[in-house]
Amino acid sequence: MKLGIQINEGPYQHQASDTAYLFTKAALEKGHEIFRVFFYHDGVNNGTRLTTPPQDDRNIVARWSELAEKYNLDLVICVAAAQRRGIVDPDEKKRHGKDADNIAPGFRISGLGQLIEAGIQCDRLVVFGD
Amino acid sequence: MKLGIQINEGPYQHQASDTAYLFTKAALEKGHEIFRVFFYHDGVNNGTRLTTPPQDDRNIVARWSELAEKYNLDLVICVAAAQRRGIVDPDEKKRHGKDADNIAPGFRISGLGQLIEAGIQCDRLVVFGD
């Protein structure tokens, strides 16, 4: 089956990103296709490479990046939500005159249309949030 | 009276930071002393300079920075919470080998002891969260 995943909360504060990750990994291991993972609301905060979690805990951002690389996942951060919360890629950095970007490897910033498209293209859309 | 403020949620997702800001401003305008504003949990996300909220909406990060400058406020971001969520100042950048920092003007990163100290030193500690 072709799956779309929506994540509404940032890393650590709520379990949503953890559950979404373990669900996505299980789906991939079963041979399902992940069409897209869409990060919305505080979910965009999963896409910053500036985190340094304690060494004895999971690294939520890094394992999304690794999963994306291994399975060629499309990890999309909503641009409007990202602007409110300070998640920036090189394009956004230039566009808004910022002096730094913080997007993690394997993530890209795009519009809400990408979520609607996932709804249209996928057999199922599964939402994780608070 | 001498006040300590604790903020547990990030900008925009929850109203906590808005309420804390308007409360803090009102207290300052009444002549009270704000000993410290302590950002904990997702509250640390109030301290990134990389946000670009819509022009017709309030800029939560910028107005904290402005309030800090006007009243010489002590805005403290919890270091442990910040590491989990990717809020980085130049020291943290160096310490963890990051390639960028994102802390906003007027904020500083420090330890949880600063919260306890606020509890000890202040007449009242007021907590805002979800």
Next chain:
Amino acid sequence: MLHTVNKSPFERNTLETCLQHAKDGSTILLIEDGVYAATEGTRFSDTIKKAMETKTVCALLPDLKARGMHEKVIEGIKLVDYAGFVDLVEQNERVQAWL
């Protein structure tokens, strides 16, 4: 003692727990989504009216207005702005935020 409640009573158990632990004579300030508890004609209106017999109930007017609820407030609830919120914190020796 001042208790703040910032959650809708319909969504969470916060108000209920606050009322369980707020002593007679204490003050309860409804803020943010907590102000829905201050409105007339809801499933929780009687709960608040009962609490008002032994406690002072206040609500943050800016939050009521933001939600279009300022004309539905239960009579006797004291409305305050942010400056009034500061005054309540000053008048009470401690504050418990029921998050």
Next chain:
Amino acid sequence: MLHTVNKSPFERNTLETCLQHAKDGSTILLIEDGVYAATEGTRFSDTIKKAMETKTVCALLPDLKARGMHEKVIEGIKLVDYAGFVDLVEQNERVQAWL
């Protein structure tokens, strides 16, 4: 149809609203803090047992174990892991997440 519930029934009204809107024959999967509803001897145990008469109730075992609740599960609740969660999504034509 698959309904997921990720909130504690003690804290929020999520489970209650889900049960109100889940038709007979549908499947309810309790995840995250929602798994507390799957445990025996609580104020909500009877609510779940009643729901089980007309619906299939499942719970995510990793979440039960993480909370130390895996030995308190109500008999008849189907326990699944993340792979089982994926199967439930596949077996049902649509998913509603009660957040």
Next chain:
Amino acid sequence: MSEEMMEEGGVVKKFMYVNRKAPIGSIYALESLEVVLIGAAFEQDVCMVFLDDGIYQIVKGMDTNDVEMKNFSPTYRALEMYDVERLYVSKEAMEERGLTTDDLVVDVEVMDASQIADLMEEQDVILSF
């Protein structure tokens, strides 16, 4: 809408947006509305459902000046121009909050839980906020 099942260039699916959270206190209402507006360009078969505290999103008379936030309440009235015309509210949610349709900024259809449950079963995609 089954006669429109195949549009030029693609499928038309039934999308339902489920709103259960109060506005202002959190951003879910506002950002959900942003999805609906963007989604309108895709010409899908869309409806919105307001359950629980979600019905507070569409009450009249919101004035956000004193909380210094943008007031997005008028945007709900613009939904019609985006061809988002089917708005449903929960009868039970209205009743326990003492609200009537006169309190709302938009025209809605009131449905009880079993009607909403039926409607939900007809959807292809459900987005929850």
Next chain:
Amino acid sequence: MSEEMMEEGGVVKKFMYVNRKAPIGSIYALESLEVVLIGAAFEQDVCMVFLDDGIYQIVKGMDTNDVEMKNFSPTYRALEMYDVERLYVSKEAMEERGLTTDDLVVDVEVMDASQIADLMEEQDVILSF
């Protein structure tokens, strides 16, 4: 503890940590515990109260392997070494969850709501999580 009101180098205040949220599903429990541990170094008069779903923070048998999180449950047993010895749980919260003190990883005192209310009124600082 009034005989200790003035410690060498500073004031001793009564601190209460109020825990009302379930663990794992959100980080409040873990980060609250981090405050208590750091706070211990300040030698204040500390107590912790577990209300509502907060009592789930201290139940036995938590195994977080399959959710791939760090298990911080054993840390509660270390609180004693930090001189955090007064832990109170809500009688009402225990009862509606069908829990007894045998289900908990630490020794606690069970109090009803009116006792907890009294205790709360004695505090100088209340930190809520």
